[in-house]
Amino acid sequence: VAVGRISTVGLMVMSAFLALALSSALEAFNILLQIGAGTGLIFILRWFWWRINAYTEISAMAISFVVAIFFESFNPDLGWIEIPENQSYLKLVYSVSITTVGWLLVTFLTQPEKDEVLLKFYRKVHPAAFGWKKVLDRYPEEKQDIGQLPKEIGLMLIGSIMIYAALFASGFWIYGEAIQGMVATLVAVICGGIVLLSWKNLR
DSSP states (O other), rough: OOHHHHHHHHHHHHHHHHHHHHHOOOHHHHHHHHHHHHHHHHHHHHTTTOOOOHHHHHHHHHHHHHHHHHIIIHHHHSSOOOOOOOTTTTHHHHHHHHHHHHHHHHHHHHHHOHHHHHHHHHHHHHHOOGGGHHHHHHHHHHHHOOHHHHHHHHHHHHHHHHHHHHHHHHHHHHHHHHHHHHHHHHHHHHHHHHHHHHTTTTO
């Protein structure tokens, strides 16, 4: 917990200094996009794989932060990795790849969480047992949930669409684009309804 808090404060301080050095809002958006892309996988896997620990998440955030700053602020001048202007998506590919390799190394080089912590999480969340089998095999008295992983992943995707649709809808309404705003709002409402109706059937 202490390590997580210290790391969070450290990232906040670095972000504050970085904000002063940025030249445009687009540059800040690109950095945030790369950080999100780099850490996205870990924020999903932590629900399904027992081996994820605090150091995994901290390293993923730190590595993606550094990689994003490198590609936005240093690589254009240094030219270490050539990225054509019409292929800026390659930044995301590199960011995800480098961050994933980094947090995987950290995960396997650090100790897993204590069994009591893992079991407490498992009992509360009830994730699919296949990602927790190594832990559960040590405690045969624990009930192993088969889970509904395909449905859970589907709802995760629908929930993501709902959030982005709501964000775009807000922008459309603010800029007076009524038709696009209504479409995005409708998509957000439909996705939200699907999530709410399906939620109670997961368990």
